[in-house]
Amino acid sequence: MNIGDVARLSGLPAKTIRYYEDIGLVSPLRSTNGYRSFRESDLHKLAFLNRARSLGFTIDDCRNLLQLYEDNSRASADVKQIAMEHLIHIDAKIDELIEMKKTLTHLVHECAGDHRPDCPILEDLATAVSGETSPKRAVSN
Amino acid sequence: MNIGDVARLSGLPAKTIRYYEDIGLVSPLRSTNGYRSFRESDLHKLAFLNRARSLGFTIDDCRNLLQLYEDNSRASADVKQIAMEHLIHIDAKIDELIEMKKTLTHLVHECAGDHRPDCPILEDLATAVSGETSPKRAVSN
DNA sequence: CTTTGACCTTCCAGTTGGTGGAAGCCTTAT
DNA sequence: ATAAGGCTTCCACCAACTGGAAGGTCAAAG
Incomplete structure (x- = not known):
């Protein structure tokens, strides 16, 4: 998926997704043409982030929540x-x-x-x- | 009055007062030594700003309110x-x-x-x- | 084959309302 | 003489993006 697709699907502006990559919240792959190539898991993360942000969690909270989200042995x-x-x-x-x-x-x-x-x-x-x-x-x- | 005095009296940090000068909300005079020299009217403005900000008015609102405040023929x-x-x-x-x-x-x-x-x-x-x-x-x- | 238009890229700057800190005068007291 | 405290400017940083410029890519249409 290109950035436009995940933008539509996650509800986040493309600019914001690039920004989230900048600050290390997502790490999409790259196609040979240099375009970002998002996996399903990236899309899920972005939707997660959108939801968490809309509940007012700070980016820092989101970082911690994402980490817990991905840790199957979390408490x-x-x-x-x-x-x-x-x-x-x-x-x-x-x-x-x-x-x-x-x-x-x-x-x-x-x-x-x-x-x-x-x-x-x-x-x-x-x-x-x-x-x-x-x-x-x-x-x- | 020096900046420390108006800071104490207006309740605003000196840094903020300098910032307010930067963005044109107050225009204190200058002493020969280069220090800002605040008049009573400056102090009033700063207290006004502090109050307006604490009520959540934006800086832009404050600018407009101050202008109205100083315009004795306002509506x-x-x-x-x-x-x-x-x-x-x-x-x-x-x-x-x-x-x-x-x-x-x-x-x-x-x-x-x-x-x-x-x-x-x-x-x-x-x-x-x-x-x-x-x-x-x-x-x- | 070229051109148009939609996507995509990076990078730089601006937003709001300040805050922190460095480097360096000025003033007063000891 | 020097130390403390206050003042100055300037530059950088915070959150969380957003806007725009300059340019590469791709698919379809003329």
């Missing part, structure tokens, strides 16, 4: 560990976003949103003690 | 517009994360998490049609 506890840590991250991000949403929703409701210059949103931004809503830096990933 | 509708668009973004991210959380929570509960290799999490990653939980790419920011 499911190791996989669960990665997933649970990721869940903690997700929860933290959700909390952070909900905090932002609360504050912003409040401010938006306060603001007349008309032609006049008076704006509670700007007033808040200008005067609020920063870090009230989120002591850490904003959402990272 | 509050313009500010509200930016805030409301940002709220839509936040909502989308929350939804995406909640979807991920649901899927992952389910998988984690299914997984025994012991020494055995059988793992529903890996099975899902390997077989699920990707894009079920989130048709677009994972959470961006």
Whole structure:
């Protein structure tokens, strides 16, 4: 299979697949013409990666998950560990976003949103003690 | 005021303040020794930026908000517009994360998490049609 | 036989929002 | 005199790609 085929089948852009090869997540063979030649197993890996990424796992998580995936003597506890840590991250991000949403929703409701210059949103931004809503830096990933 | 002072007072790291100068968000004066010399107005801007960033506004949003902030004849509708668009973004991210959380929570509960290799999490990653939980790419920011 | 168009290749740069570190002034205190 | 701390610039790096340029390959159509 050429890259276009696996791109269609895995759902990943060709660019992303090349990038994944660059960083060592897949290692397709090469045809004599220099084209990448993907096996079924490569396609499976790429679909795996797409799914894992869409669940928000980092590339580093994906690397570990792939390794466990290919290790038939793995312990499911190791996989669960990665997933649970990721869940903690997700929860933290959700909390952070909900905090932002609360504050912003409040401010938006306060603001007349008309032609006049008076704006509670700007007033808040200008005067609020920063870090009230989120002591850490904003959402990272 | 030197950069250390405004860093302490605004809550932003000095590095970030220099970066904000680079991208044109603040334009402090310079002392004869080459040190940046911040006015009260610069400090206010930086605190404003810190607050806006902590609410998840992009740098580009911040640029627009700052401009409105300094324009005494602004219409509050313009500010509200930016805030409301940002709220839509936040909502989308929350939804995406909640979807991920649901899927992952389910998988984690299914997984025994012991020494055995059988793992529903890996099975899902390997077989699920990707894009079920989130048709677009994972959470961006 | 050539040309068109779709694929494929590599490489370089840009994205977002900073952060880390090196090398080297400036200032103040000891 | 020198040490500590603050300031300067510049360059590189993070995640996870994405866009585009310049050029090779292949199959079908004229």
